[in-house]
Amino acid sequence: MNSIKHKGDSIILTQKKNKKEIIDSVVRLLFLITTILSASFIILIIIFISIKGIVPFVTDNNGIGRVDIITFLTGRVWLTGTAFQSNLYSVGFIIINTLYIAFLALMISMPIGVLTALFIAKVAPKKIAEFLRTVVELLASIPSIVYGLFGSGVILVFVYNLAEAFNIQSKGGNSVMATVLVLALMTLPTITAISEVSIRSVGKDIELGSLALGATKTQTNFKVILTSAKSGIFASAILGIGRALGEATAVSLVAGNAKSGPSLGIFDITSTLTSTMLEGLKETTGIDYDIRFSVGIILMIVILITNLILNFIKRKVGNVDVK
Amino acid sequence: MKNILKIMNLNLYYDEFQALKDINIDIENNKVTALIGPSGCGKSTFLKCLNRMNDLIEICSIFGEIEYKEENIYKPNYDVINLRTKVGMVFQKPNPFPMSIFDNVAYGPRCQGIKEKKRLEEIVISSLKSAALYEEVKDRMKKSALSLSGGQQQRLCIARAIAMEPEVILMDEPTSSLDPIATLRIEELINELKKKYTIIIVTHSMQQAARISDNTAFFLMGELIEFNKTDKIFTTPLQQKTEDYITGRFG
Ligand SMILES: Nc1ncnc2c1ncn2[C@@H]1O[C@H](COP(=O)(O)OP(=O)(O)O)[C@@H](O)[C@H]1O
Ligand SMILES: [Mg+2]
Numbered sequence: 001m002n003s004i005k006h007k008g009d010s011i012i013l014t015q016k017k018n019k020k021e022i023i024d025s026v027v028r029l030l031f032l033i034t035t036i037l038s039a040s041f042i043i044l045i046i047i048f049i050s051i052k053g054i055v056p057f058v059t060d061n062n063g064i065g066r067v068d069i070i071t072f073l074t075g076r077v078w079l080t081g082t083a084f085q086s087n088l089y090s091v092g093f094i095i096i097n098t099l100y101i102a103f104l105a106l107m108i109s110m111p112i113g114v115l116t117a118l119f120i121a122k123v124a125p126k127k128i129a130e131f132l133r134t135v136v137e138l139l140a141s142i143p144s145i146v147y148g149l150f151g152s153g154v155i156l157v158f159v160y161n162l163a164e165a166f167n168i169q170s171k172g173g174n175s176v177m178a179t180v181l182v183l184a185l186m187t188l189p190t191i192t193a194i195s196e197v198s199i200r201s202v203g204k205d206i207e208l209g210s211l212a213l214g215a216t217k218t219q220t221n222f223k224v225i226l227t228s229a230k231s232g233i234f235a236s237a238i239l240g241i242g243r244a245l246g247e248a249t250a251v252s253l254v255a256g257n258a259k260s261g262p263s264l265g266i267f268d269i270t271s272t273l274t275s276t277m278l279e280g281l282k283e284t285t286g287i288d289y290d291i292r293f294s295v296g297i298i299l300m301i302v303i304l305i306t307n308l309i310l311n312f313i314k315r316k317v318g319n320v321d322v323k
Numbered sequence: 324m325k326n327i328l329k330i331m332n333l334n335l336y337y338d339e340f341q342a343l344k345d346i347n348i349d350i351e352n353n354k355v356t357a358l359i360g361p362s363g364c365g366k367s368t369f370l371k372c373l374n375r376m377n378d379l380i381e382i383c384s385i386f387g388e389i390e391y392k393e394e395n396i397y398k399p400n401y402d403v404i405n406l407r408t409k410v411g412m413v414f415q416k417p418n419p420f421p422m423s424i425f426d427n428v429a430y431g432p433r434c435q436g437i438k439e440k441k442r443l444e445e446i447v448i449s450s451l452k453s454a455a456l457y458e459e460v461k462d463r464m465k466k467s468a469l470s471l472s473g474g475q476q477q478r479l480c481i482a483r484a485i486a487m488e489p490e491v492i493l494m495d496e497p498t499s500s501l502d503p504i505a506t507l508r509i510e511e512l513i514n515e516l517k518k519k520y521t522i523i524i525v526t527h528s529m530q531q532a533a534r535i536s537d538n539t540a541f542f543l544m545g546e547l548i549e550f551n552k553t554d555k556i557f558t559t560p561l562q563q564k565t566e567d568y569i570t571g572r573f574g
Contacts, residue, residue, distance in 0.1 A: 205418040209480070212376060213431040213487060214408035223430070228421050 046300065053293035061087060061287040072294070077260040078276065083284075089291050091273065091298055093261035098272040098302065100264065101176060101251075102244035105183035109240060112184075113191030114226070114233055120192070121199040122221050133196065140189035148250030151182035156254055163267045170267045174256030177266040182250050187240040194239060198232020199225060234314040238307060245303050248274035273299040324392065327352045327491060327521050328373060333387035335368060335377070342368045344545045346387075350491075355513060355522045357536035357553065359529060360568070364542040366525040367415075370493050373523065374410040375403050391491075408435065411484030413494040417476035419468035419483075424451075424460050427468045427479055431487045446486050453519075454482035455512050474505025478512065485516075492516065494524040498531070510535050529569055533557050541565045 056067040065087040075090020120132045156173030159181070163170035202225050210220040226233070256269025257279055263270035271279075277292045277299070284292075328350035335343035342365045350356055358366045371377045372389060375396060388395045396406055408431070419427050428447040437443060447464070451457035456478040460471070468479055477497055484492055494513075498506040513522060513535050526532050532539050533553060540550040541562075549556060549565045560566045 203418070205414060205416060206420055208376065208379070209414060209418040209420065209483075210430070210434075211379065212374060212407055212412040212414075213434065213483065214404045214406075215431070215434040216404060219434045223434070224420055 049293055049296045049300070052290060053295075053297040055290045056087070056089070056287055056294055061290070064287055067287075067291065067294070073298075076262070078271075079259070079288075083288050084286055087287065089287075089294075091276070091295055093263075094271055094273055094276055094295075095298065095302060096262040097176075097258070097270050098245060098274075098299075099306075100262065101179050101183065101270065101272060102241055104176070104180040105187060105244045106237060106241055108180065108184035109187045109191055110237055113188050113236070113240075114195050116188075116192045117195035117199050117233075118221055118226065121196050122217075122225060133193075136189050136192045136196070140193055142189075144186060144247055144250045147182055147186045148253040150185075151178060151250055151254040155181050159267070166267075168267050171256050171269050174254055174269050175267045176263055176270045178254040179251055179270060179272070180266075182254050183244045183247060186247060186250060187243050190243060191236045191240045194236035195229065195233045198229040198235070201232070202228040230317060231314060234310070234317060238310045238314070241306060241310065242303060245299070245306065246274060248278045251275045252278050273302065325352060326350060327392060328523075329388075329390040329393075330372075331388040331390070333369075333372065333385070333389065335365075335372065335386075336384045337380070338382045342545050343372075346547045348540060348547060348550055350521060350523060351538060352521055353517060353519070354537040355517050355524060355535055357532035357539045358523065358525045358542060359527075359532050359539060360542035360548075362527070365545045366542055367495050369542065370412075370495055370523065370525055373491070373493055374407050374412055376407075376412065378403065408487045409489050410491040410493060411487055411489035413477070413480050413484055413492065413497050415496045416500050417473055417480050419471070419476050419479050421467065421469055423465045424468050424471070424479065425464040428482050428486050431483060435487075450482040450486040451479075453485050453516070454478045455508065455515070456482055472505070474501050474508060477501060477505070477509060481509075481512065481516075485520075489520065491521045491523065494522065496525050496527055499527055506531075529557070541568060543568070 055061075057069055057072075058066070060066055064085065067087050067089055071088065072090050072092075073095075074092040075088075076093045077088075077090060078094070080086060080088035116132075116136075120129045120136070124132060155178050158173070159175055159178045160170055160173035162177075163173070163175070206224055206228055207220055210224045211217070215223070251272050252275040255271055255275045257275060258269045258271045261268075261270065273295055277295045281289070281292055326349040330346055330348045330350075333343055333346040334341065346369065358369065360366055368377070372385060373391075373396075377383045377385060385397060387397075389397060391406065391410065395401070396403075420430060422430070425447055428450050429443045432443060432446050437446070448457060451460065456475060459475060460466075460479075463470075468476065471479060477500075481492070481497075498509050501509065510531065513524065516522060517537075524532075524536065536553045538551065539553040539556040541548045541556065541560075541564075543564055549560060549562045551561070556565060557569060560569065
C-alpha cells in the first residue's frame with residue numbers, strides 16, 4: 001500500500017517538474033527572440049547608414065569624383081568649391097569642434113551635477129531633497145528642442161551681450177560658448193539624477209564607519225561617499241558625454257554653423273558633427289546629401305571610441321589599486 | 324583614575340519607546356567589559372551612547388550623564404569629533420572603505436589633518452601590527468581593502484580605529500559574521516589590545532564573554548540587570564534573571 005502511494009507521488013512530481021521546465025525554456029526563448037530583434041534593429045541601422053555613407057568614397061558621385069578619405073578626415077574646410085560641383089569635403093575640424101564642445105560642457109555640468117547630487121542625497125532636509133529630486137527628473141525629461149529654444153531666446157542674448165562687454169562682435173551670440181552652455185544645461189539633469197542614485201546607494205555602514213572615526217560630515221561626504229560612488233558617477237559622465245556628442249536640434253540653433261575651423265575661441269561660431277548633418281539635410285541631393293551619412297558614420301565612430309576610452313578609464317578608476 | 328567611563332542615570336528613548344532604563348555603570352580602565360543579553364535588549368544602543376553615534380538618529384533622545392575622563396560628554400559644546408577619535412568603534416559587519424588597505428588605515432589621521440607621508444606610513448604600519456594584520460598585508464598595501472577576507476577586514480577595521488590612538492574601543496558583536504578561526508584570531512587580538520586600551524564589547528556568545536572579558540554586564544529589555552566580575556556572573560550570579568539567561572533558559 002505504502003509503496004504504491006510513493007510511486008504515485010513521484011510521478012506527480014516528475015510531471016510538475018516537466019511543466020516547469022517547459023515554461024522555463026519558453027520564457028528563455030522569448031527573451032532570446034526579443035534580444036535578437038532589438039540587436040538586429042541596431043545592426044540594421046548601422047548597416048544602412050554605412051552603406052549610404054560609404055557612397056561618396058567609392059563612387060565617382062555622378063562625375064564629380066571620389067571624395068578622398070584622408071582629406072575628409074583631416075581638412076579644415078567643410079566644402080572647398082561650389083556645392084554639387086566639388087568633391088572636397090572635410091570634417092577634421094568638426095570632429096575637433098565636437099569633442100571640444102562636449103568636453104567643455106562636461107567640465108561645467110559634471111562638478112555642478114555631482115555636487116547637486118551630493119546635496120540632494122546627503123545634505124538637504126528630506127522634504128527639500130524630495131522636491132529637488134522631482135525637479136531634476138522633470139528637467140531630464142524635457143525634450144531637447146525646448147533647451148534649444150531657451151538657448152536661442154536667452155543664452156544667445158546673454159552671450160551676445162557678454163561678448164560685447166569684451167568688445168567682441170559675436171554672430172548674434174551663436175558661438176562655442178552658447179553651445180557649451182546649452183549642452184551643459186541639457187546634460188546636467190541626467191548627470192545629477194544618476195550620480196544621486198549612486199551616492200544614495202552607498203552603504204550606511206561605510207558612512208557610519210567614517211563618522212565613528214571622528215571625520216566630520218563634510219569629510220565623510222567628500223572622502224568616503226564620493227569615492228564609493230565613483231563608478232556610478234563615472235557612468236553618469238559617460239551618459240552625459242553621449243548626450244553632448246549626439247545632440248543635434250538644440251545645438252543647431254546656437255552653434256552658428258561654421259564652415260571652417262576648428263573653432264577654439266569661446267565667442268567664435270562653431271559646428272558639430274550633428275549640426276552639420278542636420279543643416280540643409282532636407283534641401284539637398286546627390287553628393288551633398290550622401291556626404292551627411294558619411295558624417296553619421298564618423299559620429300558613430302567618435303561616440304564608440306569615446307565610450308571605449310571612458311569605459312577603460314572607468315575600469316581603471318573603479319579599481320582601487322590606482323590610488 | 325580607575326574608571327574611564329561613568330554612566331549615570333542613563334535613559335534613552337526612540338520617540339516614545341524607552342530603549343534604556345536608568346543605567347548606572349562604571350567602566351574600568353584597561354579592562355574588557357562584555358555586554359550580554361538577548362537581542363533587542365539595548366546593547367548596541369548603549370554602546371552607541373558612549374561615542375555619541377546616537378546623535379545621528381533623529382528620533383533618539385538621551386537623559387542622564389556619561390562621564391569620559393570625568394567630563395560629561397553630553398554637556399553643551401562638548402567636542403564630539405574629538406570624543407570619537409578617543410573612543411573608537413568597530414562594527415558588527417566589517418565595513419572597510421572601498422579604498423586601498425593603506426588608505427583605510429590612513430583615513431582617520433588624514434581627517435585630523437596629518438599629511439606628512441612618512442608620518443602616515445608609520446601610523447599605518449604600527450596600527451596594522453597592533454591589529455595583527457601587518458604580516459598578511461605588508462606586500463599589498465595598495466590593494467583594495469575589499470579583496471581581504473571577512474576576518475582580515477574586521478582586523479583592518481580595528482587597525483583603522485587604533486590609528487586614531489584611542490583610549491577606548493567599542494566593539495559591537497565584532498565576530499558575529501566571522502567563521503570560528505577568524506573569531507579566535509580576533510579574540511586573541513582583544514586579549515593583546517587590552518594591555519593598552521579599554522575595550523567594551525557586545526557579544527551574542529556567552530562563551531566569548533567568559534573567555535575574553537574581565538567584567539560583564541547583563542542587559543534585559545533596556546535594563547541593566549547585573550554588572551559584576553565576569554567569573555562571578557558566570558558562576559554565582561546574584562539575580563535569578565541572569566542565571567536563567569546564562570543557563571540558556573531563555574534568550
Ligand atoms: N534607530 C532606531 N529607531 C527606533 N528603535 C530602535 C532603533 N535602534 C534600536 N531600536 C530599538 O531599541 C531596542 C534596542 O535595540 P538594540 O540596541 O539594537 O538591541 P541589541 O543591540 O541589544 O540587539 C530594540 O527594541 C530596537 O527595536
Ligand atoms: Mg545589536
